[in-house]
Structures are given as structure tokens and as C-alpha cells.
Amino acid sequence: MPDLMEFIRIDLPALTAGILATLTCGLIGTFLVLRKQSLLGDALSHSVLPGIVIGFLLTGLKSIIVIFLGALISALFAGIMIELIHQMGRIERGAAMGVVFTSLFALGVLLLEQSSARSADLDPDCVLYGQLEQIMWLAPKEIGDLLKWQIWFTLPRQIYMLFTVFFVVTICVGVFFKELKLIAFDPDYAKVVGFKYYIYNYGLMFLTSIAIVASFETVGSILVIALLICPAAIMRLLTSSYLLQFWGTLGMCLLISILGYSGAVFFPLSIDASDTINVAGAMSVVCGLLMFFAFLYYNYSNRHRGSVENKL
Secondary structure (H helix, E strand, O other), X not given: OHHHHHHHHHHHHHHHHHHHHHHHHHHHHHHHHHOOOOHHHHHHHHHHHHHHHHHHHHHOOOOHHHHHHHHHHHHHHHHHHHHHHHHHOOOOHXXXXXXXXXXXXXXXXXXXXXXXXXXHOOOHXXXXXXXXXXXXXXXXXXXXXXXXXXXXXXXXXXXXXHHHHHHHHHHHHHHOHHHHHHHHHOHHHHHHOOOOHHHHHHHHHHHHHHHHHXXXXXXXXXXXXXXXXXXXXXXXXXXXXXXXXXXXHHHHHHHHHHHHHHHHHHHHHHOOOOOOOOHHHHHHHHHHHHHHHHHHHHHHHHHHHHHHHHHO
């Protein structure tokens, strides 16, 4: 079964990593969109650059652990600064995000240009576009190898990392589902009744940070922003039900992953093209197309509803 083994070794790991990344971002994105904090994902994804550069300068290593920790610390610092500026400065949260992420991104670029990190090839293309196509599982040679438990420890590290973050995010969302729903729909009421709003606010920022840092190596920072916003925004146009919004966003994430990967890899092969398409780019295009069709449906339903009300 050479075709099946080729799919398992080459395509399935990349597809699995893409699905885990989209589901993780989609879980967080639901609450960001409902809270009108979609810019937070953009802000945090831009804020990781100084952490990456400083981590390299302090250790001299391009280890994924160093990059992950540096990016995570930088993202968490950005989230805390955004909230402090918003609350203490009494300015709109979007303006606070703009100030923080532009400042940190500029700092990261300055450090990169003025230090030895520039000559070390930190691979900015990987950060922007990801390396989903390079995630392969070459250890199994035949179907029988999958029955050996040792073989499962040879899975690509990106899958282990993404699965761990997805598991943590899923547990947190499941345990605090009602609380997250409350701060998403009525934060003022939560404050009035003495609800510890700030704890869940910082907790959501932490989950957003680890989701971004875990995903940007795989799918790139550009697609991370799209995945945090588009699936939830699409469902926001299609439904006003909270449960449908939540579960529909997860379904939309699966659709984006499968259609994006199939369009980037399998479609070019089916027409005998010499090269495949960048998977992250294809998934971003699918996000845009689904958003466009959802917008058309939203406008059509509103016009139809308005014409019925006029007749009544």
C-alpha cells in the first residue's frame, strides 16, 4: 500500500499539525471576537519578535525551546502592558494594543538590525509563513510499524507541542466555560456582582499567547492572525446562538484546514503541476473566501428579513 504509506508519512503529519493549530486558535478566537478584541491576536503575534531576538542574544542558540520561551515571555509581557495601559490610562483597549505591539515590534526589528542575530539567520520566512510542508513522519516504513508503540514516540515535535497546547486550552475552556461566556457578553455585569473579571481576562491573554507561540512556527504569524479571527467571525455572521457560534467555529476550523491543505497539495498534484502551493497561504485564502460567502449570506438574510417585516 505505497500510496497510503506515503500519505501517512508525508501528508498526515502536516495535516494533523494544521488541524491542531486551527482548532487551538479557533477556541481562543471565539472569545476574542465576542469580546471585540480581535486585534489582540494581531498585537501578540507581532510582539513576540523582541523575545525571540533577546532569547538568541542571551543564549547564542537557535533552539526551539529558547525561541518558544522568549516569544512566550514577550507575548505575556505585551498582554499585561495592554491591560495596564487600558485600565490605568483609561484609553480604549484597541488603542492600547496599537501602542504596545508597534513599540515591541519596532524594538524587535531594531535589536535584529543592530545585533549579531541578523547574521545568524533566524529565518523570518518561517515565522511569517510557517513550515507546515516540512513536517513529516519518516520513521514508519510499512503499515505493520504502526502497531509498534515505540514508533509513536518518533512523531514530529510540532505535533506534540501543538497537541499539548490544544489539550491545555481545551481543559481551561471546558472548566471555565460559563465564566468566559459571562465576560464575553456582559463584562459590566460581571464587575458589578464582584466577579473577578481581571483574573479571567489575564487568563484569556495567557491562553492566546501560548496558542500564538505554539502555532507560529507551524503555520506562521500571518495565518495565526487569520485563524484567531476568521472562523469565529464567519460564524458570527451566520448565527446569533452562542452554542452554534462555539461549535460552528470548531467545525469551520476543520473545514479550513482540510480545504486549505487539499488545495495546496492534492489539487496541484491532480493536474500534474510541478510544484505545490504554500499551505499556510492556501488556508488563508480559504479563510478569506469563506468570510466573503458568509458576508453575502448575512446581507441576503438581513434584506430578506427586512422585506418580510415591511410586508407585515
